[in-house]
Amino acid sequence: MIAAVGLAIFGGTLFQFGWAGIVGAFVIVSASILFAIGSVWTLRKTWADRTWPPDVSVDAAKAMRRLRVFSVVSCCSGVIIIGGAIALMVLDESFWRYALTLFIGVLTLSNGILLLRGLTHPPKDDFWTSK
Known part of the structure; x- marks a missing residue:
């Protein structure tokens, strides 16, 4: 997830260059997809467990x-x-x-x-x- 945030920041800095704005948009979209995958990975203990939502009990x-x-x-x-x-x-x-x-x-x-x-x-x- 940290890498996805760093990638999104990099994609945002690409917007300042006219020629790289479209590339920056694709980088931000891919960073948001990676962030969503990272969020799911932090919740799921193992991929063998097919139940959703995973059991995340809070004290x-x-x-x-x-x-x-x-x-x-x-x-x-x-x-x-x-x-x-x-x-x-x-x-x-x-x-x-x-x-x-x-x-x-x-x-x-x-x-x-x-x-x-x-x-x-x-x-x-x-x-x-x-x-």
């Missing part, structure tokens, strides 16, 4: 941990985006160009906060044994 604790990490990163990046947008709105003359960035930062921060508030904490160890 609930790991999923909650990833969601918490994502929401904390979202909050931090939202604050950074908001601070950068305000700084650019003050320092640069074009106000409205950075107003959209400020709006995106506010959406990112609010999304992270809503995710953190919506997550339930895992029960304590003695939850099932206490009377």
Whole structure:
């Protein structure tokens, strides 16, 4: 999959040359096909198993941990985006160009906060044994 992404980037750089634009389009199409094949290969453990979709079980604790990490990163990046947008709105003359960035930062921060508030904490160890 990493090779497909690299191939797509190479195909995108071919668009800047007029004569290689069509070749770049074919390279991007082949990279997207390779990316799809790589995605299937990461899901399928073996080709002998004919069931689809393959059994990819997700541990609930790991999923909650990833969601918490994502929401904390979202909050931090939202604050950074908001601070950068305000700084650019003050320092640069074009106000409205950075107003959209400020709006995106506010959406990112609010999304992270809503995710953190919506997550339930895992029960304590003695939850099932206490009377």
